[in-house]
Amino acid sequence: MNESKGAVIPVKSSIKKTIIDLLEKAVDKGVFDAVVIPLRVPAGDSFAYVLVKDKSLLKDAFPLPPVMFIQGAKAVSSVTRLGEGNMKIAAIMRPCEIRTALELAKLGQTNLENMTLISIDCPGVLPTSDFLSDPEKSMKLFDAAVKNWDDKIMRPVCQICDKSSMVSGDLHIGTLGAKKDTFFIISNSQKGNDVMDKLGIALKENIGSWQAKVKNISEEKKKKRNKAHKDLKSKIGGIDNLLDTFSQCINCHNCMRVCPVCFCRLCYFDSDKVKHLSEDYLQRAESKGSIRFLPDTTLFQMGRMMHMSLSCVSCGACEDVCPVSIPVAQIFSMVADETQGLFDYVSGRSLDEPIPLIAYKEEELHEMEDANG
Amino acid sequence: MAKALKINKNTEQGILEFLRFLLENNKVKGVFTLKKISKDGAVAYSLITNPDELNDAVPFYPLMPVNGGKLLSRFTLKGSAKKPVVAVVKPCELRGFVELIKREQGSLENLFIISFTCGGVYPLKMAVDGTIEKNLSKYWDTVKKGEISADLRSACRGCTEFTPYTADITFDLIGNNDLDKKCVVFLNTKKGEEFAKGMKGEFLNKELDRKELEKLKSKREVEKKKLFDDIEVKEKGIDGLIEIFGKCIGCHGCSKVCPICYCKLCGFESSDFEYRPSNYEADFRKRGGIRVPPRTLFYHLGRLDHISISCVGCGSCEDVCPVDIPISIIFKKVGESVQKMFDYIPGKNVEEDIPLITFKEEEFAEVEE
Numbered sequence: 244m245n246e247s248k249g250a251v252i253p254v255k256s257s258i259k260k261t262i263i264d265l266l267e268k269a270v271d272k273g274v275f276d277a278v279v280i281p282l283r284v285p286a287g288d289s290f291a292y293v294l295v296k297d298k299s300l301l302k303d304a305f306p307l308p309p310v311m312f313i314q315g316a317k318a319v320s321s322v323t324r325l326g327e328g329n330m331k332i333a334a335i336m337r338p339c340e341i342r343t344a345l346e347l348a349k350l351g352q353t354n355l356e357n358m359t360l361i362s363i364d365c366p367g368v369l370p371t372s373d374f375l376s377d378p379e380k381s382m383k384l385f386d387a388a389v390k391n392w393d394d395k396i397m398r399p400v401c402q403i404c405d406k407s408s409m410v411s412g413d414l415h416i417g418t419l420g421a422k423k424d425t426f427f428i429i430s431n432s433q434k435g436n437d438v439m440d441k442l443g444i445a446l447k448e449n450i451g452s453w454q455a456k457v458k459n460i461s462e463e464k465k466k467k468r469n470k471a472h473k474d475l476k477s478k479i480g481g482i483d484n485l486l487d488t489f490s491q492c493i494n495c496h497n498c499m500r501v502c503p504v505c506f507c508r509l510c511y512f513d514s515d516k517v518k519h520l521s522e523d524y525l526q527r528a529e530s531k532g533s534i535r536f537l538p539d540t541t542l543f544q545m546g547r548m549m550h551m552s553l554s555c556v557s558c559g560a561c562e563d564v565c566p567v568s569i570p571v572a573q574i575f576s577m578v579a580d581e582t583q584g585l586f587d588y589v590s591g592r593s594l595d596e597p598i599p600l601i602a603y604k605e606e607e608l609h610e611m612e613d614a615n616g
Numbered sequence: 617m618a619k620a621l622k623i624n625k626n627t628e629q630g631i632l633e634f635l636r637f638l639l640e641n642n643k644v645k646g647v648f649t650l651k652k653i654s655k656d657g658a659v660a661y662s663l664i665t666n667p668d669e670l671n672d673a674v675p676f677y678p679l680m681p682v683n684g685g686k687l688l689s690r691f692t693l694k695g696s697a698k699k700p701v702v703a704v705v706k707p708c709e710l711r712g713f714v715e716l717i718k719r720e721q722g723s724l725e726n727l728f729i730i731s732f733t734c735g736g737v738y739p740l741k742m743a744v745d746g747t748i749e750k751n752l753s754k755y756w757d758t759v760k761k762g763e764i765s766a767d768l769r770s771a772c773r774g775c776t777e778f779t780p781y782t783a784d785i786t787f788d789l790i791g792n793n794d795l796d797k798k799c800v801v802f803l804n805t806k807k808g809e810e811f812a813k814g815m816k817g818e819f820l821n822k823e824l825d826r827k828e829l830e831k832l833k834s835k836r837e838v839e840k841k842k843l844f845d846d847i848e849v850k851e852k853g854i855d856g857l858i859e860i861f862g863k864c865i866g867c868h869g870c871s872k873v874c875p876i877c878y879c880k881l882c883g884f885e886s887s888d889f890e891y892r893p894s895n896y897e898a899d900f901r902k903r904g905g906i907r908v909p910p911r912t913l914f915y916h917l918g919r920l921d922h923i924s925i926s927c928v929g930c931g932s933c934e935d936v937c938p939v940d941i942p943i944s945i946i947f948k949k950v951g952e953s954v955q956k957m958f959d960y961i962p963g964k965n966v967e968e969d970i971p972l973i974t975f976k977e978e979e980f981a982e983v984e985e
Contacts, residue, residue, distance in 0.1 A: 487654045508881065508886070509880065521691050536687055
């Protein structure tokens with residue numbers, strides 16, 4: 244892949260319109276049979292991913308909606324989990340959603356064979372509840388924030404996201420660092436090259452200005468992220484603080500259900516394994532004088548962390564649905580950075596990198612031997 | 617005449633005294649009730665075996681972190697305790713538990729149930745930001761006066777089933793002006809009488825004062841009608857439903873916290889309902905676009921179908937909905953209309969069968985016609 248070259252696309256009336264025109268053209272030419280893209284729902288108070296075949300529906304699409312009601316990887320998984328089908332599909336999503344789709348592919352939960360993943364520079368998303376409090380006003384606030392690339396009104400984890408322009412799908416739409424009334428299209432795979440080829444768009448322009456701007460922003464965000472994680476750690480570190488942090492948790496498992504990585508149909512923590520005899524509960528209560536009922540609220544969080552933190556992309560979906568406002572995405576993003584750091588792994592960076600805990604390296608076995616003398 | 621017990625303490629202390637009496641005299645092995653569990657005052661259901669831990673118990677706290685009926689089902693699902701345990705739950709939680717028992721998801725064996733005339737609970741959000749704590753004195757004022765507290769869960773504002781049906785003991789809270797002075801407990805069952813035996817206080821022959829309860833009930837009826845009417849306007853046919861449920865994100869949190877939805881694996885999350893590529897392709901013959909994941913509205917209609925006969929209107933579903941769908945009112949409205957058809961009040965009587973699992977020959981004839 245020639246990573247320093249891309250296409251410069253002139254913007255007609257708006258970036259959104261230009262992207263949609265390109266998609267329509269791709270559908271016309273049979274490059275794609277259908278497109279997964281967010282549409283605004285009839286009531287206007289939400290955006291939903293729709294698998295669009297009839298291109299007339301595309302005119303109502305929003306390649307970069309102000310909110311993430313459903314994490315896009317869930318939509319991709321829903322379309323492809325049970326096989327590739329006959330349709331060639333493009334999915335337009337945010338970088339963190341694309342990264343999750345890759346993680347899910349590694350976990351056998353998506354089939355990306357016939358799927359072209361297209362990401363777009365992301366300024367973050369509004370917290371769902373903020374958007375719902377006044378959708379029209381939120382649309383305007385988001386538009387203004389995009390113009391200034393201002394993250395103040397976005398989800399807390401978006402404000403510390405250093406991978407908001409990470410290219411790991413097939414194509415990427417780069418709006419940063421582009422000259423007025425243009426944007427970049429960058430290809431990241433042979434599939435991406437082929438699509439551009441079929442559309443008759445050459446990838447020969449210099450994308451240095453995009454790269455420089457992205458580097459700048461992500462370094463700045465990385466600093467902010469490290470600081471935020473450090474602050475958070477001092478607040479929730481230690482078992483007492485941790486228990487207090489999760490004390491309001493009501494066990495609804497909303498966080499797990501919206502998590503794009505938590506793909507299990509039946510979570511261990513909802514299974515019979517965690518259903519005990521009443522005598523067992525009483526015995527536990529007696530050993531401490533009293534127990535919360537149900538117990539093991541924090542254990543669920545830690546279990547979930549163990550299971551998915553290596554693939555966590557810090558999208559923030561979990562935090563947005565927590566009915567008792569636990570900063571769960573911030574906590575998970577902090578843990579994820581550390582666990583992924585251990586293995587020099589970045590979730591969703593590349594399909595070629597196996598998830599560390601499902602890959603076996605012989606020298607790791609020796610490390611274990613050493614540790615145990 | 618039903619029996620009653622007057623404890624010379626205010627009602628809040630009265631119940632704690634009573635629970636302590638039960639534990640200390642080995643009448644029960646454990647107490648299931650709401651308790652403050654953290655330094656910032658988070659309230660959660662707890663199982664208490666040490667009487668000292670009762671100091672932090674708040675049995676009447678106007679919050680339902682999780683429907684207590686669902687929790688009692690979890691407690692008794694794999695067999696009852698060998699010795700009695702006392703549970704303090706709200707009327708709708710008790711009704712939810714009774715519906716679960718009918719579905720073989722729990723048992724009343726060795727459970728001693730205390731309930732109370734319930735003034736309603738606040739939404740979870742208000743527990744998190746500390747507003748409940750600030751509102752407490754106002755809340756108890758309205759309970760004493762038999763009025764509807766502002767800012768309650770909408771399901772509670774329109775709840776007309778706030779008097780427990782099957783509790784062994786009922787604490788009288790609504791319209792009780794003497795809440796701060798004395799504590800009157802009604803012993804509804806033989807079990808209730810036995811457990812109260814030996815408790816310090818004055819045993820009386822007294823009935824629960826229904827007058828005050830009826831007054832609140834009619835106020836709640838008015839409020840309920842308003843809530844139902846409001847939904848009706850929006851709920852016009854399939855377009856109306858799409859309007860309301862269009863923002864659903866498919867988290868299924870509503871079913872997870874629902875005391876009636878007990879399935880380990882919901883049908884809508886099972887492989888039966890998963891779309892295959894061929895399903896998408898078939899759908900495309902009918903329409904140009906398919907929402908993914910699909911079946912957003914279908915899930916809600918299915919859940920209505922499955923649980924509306926037993927919906928106790930506790931409001932847990934709405935409280936966890938991340939996109940503020942007025943789901944508890946929709947379910948309550950549909951629930952009541954289905955329940956009325958069968959003259960059924962969910963959770964009223966543990967002996968009464970759930971209408972949809974009983975077969976009456978004449979119903980078959982009705983279908984024929």
